[in-house]
Amino acid sequence: MIEIEGVSFSYRTGEEDAVPALSELDLRVEPGRFVAIIGHNGSGKSTLVKLLTAIQYPTGGTIRIDGVPVDEENQWEVRRKVSVVFQDPDDQLVMNRVEDDVAFGPENLGLPREEIAQRVESSLGALGLREIRGRLIEDLSSGQKQRVAIAGALAMRPRFLILDEPTSLLPVPVAMRLVATIRDLNRRENMGVLHVTHSMHEASLFDRVVVMEAGRKILDGTPAEVFRHVERLRKVGLDVPLAASLAYRLRARGIHLEGDILDETDLRAALSAVRSGPQA
C-alpha cells in the first residue's frame, strides 16, 4: 500500500527562489490498483514520482510504502518495491542489448545468477520481447524501447510500477497496446500501477483517475466520476475524452443519453438507444 499523508515538497527549500511543487497531498493506493494521474504542466506529477522512488524526500508530511517510511535510510528498500519508467526510454536504457538492459537492475540487486536469468526470461516474455532479446537497443523503434524499459522495471519485481508519461511519444494504437500489456501485468502479478498521462482518453481506461492542480489533488475517483466535471477540468488546463465532451454537449441540447459515456463505443450505444427509442 502507498500511503501519502500531508506531503509537501519545495525545490530549493529555504532559498529565496524556492519552488513549491506539492502541498499537503493525501493519497492512498492499495496494492494491485490501476491508477492514472493527470494534471497540467508543472502540476507536480513528476515530483510525486520522484518522491515515491526516493529520488527526493518530502519537506513536510510522510510517505510509506507497505509500511516502510520513504526516507534516506530506507531508499534501497523503497526502490525494490517501486520501479519507475519515464517518458523518454533513451534516458533510462543503459546497456547496449535488450537482454542485458533488462538484467541490469536485478544484477545491481546482487541476486543469484539463476534468479536473474529467470526474471529476465519472464520479463522479456511478458512484454513480447523474446524474439528481439539480442538486438541492439539503438536499432529499436520508440514503442519497442519503451517496452524494454518496462521489462527492466518489471524485472525488479516491484509492488508498484510507476510510469511517467510513457506514451507521450507514441501514436495512439501503439500506446493502447502498451496500456493493454500493463493492464495484463497488473492483473496477473497483482502489481499496482500509477500511470501519468496527458491523454484524457488513456486516463479513462484506468480504474481510478487522480487529478493534480498546482501541487494539490483536486479530484479523485473512477473515470466516470472524474470526467463528469467538464468545466472544472477545463478550468485547470485539462479536458475530458472527446466522447464525454460530445455527450455533455448533446445533453445540453436536450438529447437524453443513457449511462456513462467515456469513449466512442459508449456514445454509439447511447445514440443507438435514442434512435430506436422515441419515434417507434
Next chain:
Amino acid sequence: MEDSAPPILELRHFGYTYLEGTPRASEAIRDASFEIRRGERVGIVGATQSGKSTIVDSFAHLLRVKPGQVFYEGRDIAEPGYDRARLRREVGIVFQRPDSQIIEDVVGADVAFGPTAAGLSAAETRERVEESLNTLGLPYPEYRLRYVHALSGGQRRRVAIAGVLAMRTPVLVLDEPMAGLDPRGRRELLELLFRLQDERDLTLIVCSASLTDASLLCDRFVVLDGGTVVMDGPVREVLREVDRLAKLDITLPEPVIGARELRKLFPDFPTDLLTEDELEAEIVKRIGAA
C-alpha cells in the same frame, strides 16, 4: 494560376541511409519527392520510424545529404559553398527532443539566443523573448531567470518552442510539437500558430505520428510509411481514406475515430471531420435536436 517562383522547399528523389556502407546500414527514406510552396501548411505524418525526423534533419543540414535531392528556394543545399547560415535564419525548427536544442541554462537567455545570434538589438531581442514566453504560458517576469533544467517536462518543451518562435523565421518546422503538452498547452499552441499564419506569410511544416492537431493546422498531408511517401493531398481528401490510414499505426484525429465508430450506426456518416463541432453537427443532423 501558376506560381513561377521555385517552391520554398523541395525533395527530389530524396533517399537517406543511416550508417551507409556498414553492416548496420538502415534505409530511413527512399525516393521521396514533394514540394512545399511558400505559405503552405503541410503535415508530414506517419507511424514511428517512418522517416519524419530524417526529413526534418535533412532541412536542418544535420545529415550528409547527397547533391540534387534537397532544395531551398530552388537552391541545392548540398552544393559546395551553400549559405547554411541563411538556411538557419530562415527555417526555424523545433526538434522532437526539446532538450537537444536548449543551449543556455537560464530560460530568458536560452530564448534570446537565436535573436541575438541573428544580430538583433538588445531591445528588440528582449521584446521578442518577452512576447514568446508570455504566449507560451510562461509569464516572462516569473520564468525568465529560472533554470531550464529545473522546469517540468512540458515547461521545457515550451521553452524550446519559444526559442524558435522568437526568431520569427518565414518557415517553421515543428517535429511532434504537442508531445508532453497538457490539453490547454496544446490548444494555446494551436491558436498561436493560427495567429502566426494570419499575421505573417508563414510556411508551416508539422511532423507528427498524430493527425489530431496536424489536421487542424495543415491544408495538406504527406503520408509516410516505412520511408516512402504513400499519400499526398489535401487534408480532407486524405481523411476520407480512413481505412487505409487506420492500418498505419498513427493517431487518427479524435473526430475521425468517433465518426468511424458512428458509421456502424449511420452507414453514411462522413469521416473527413476535423473538429468536435463538425462531429456534433453530423450527429444532430441524424438524430435531430430533441
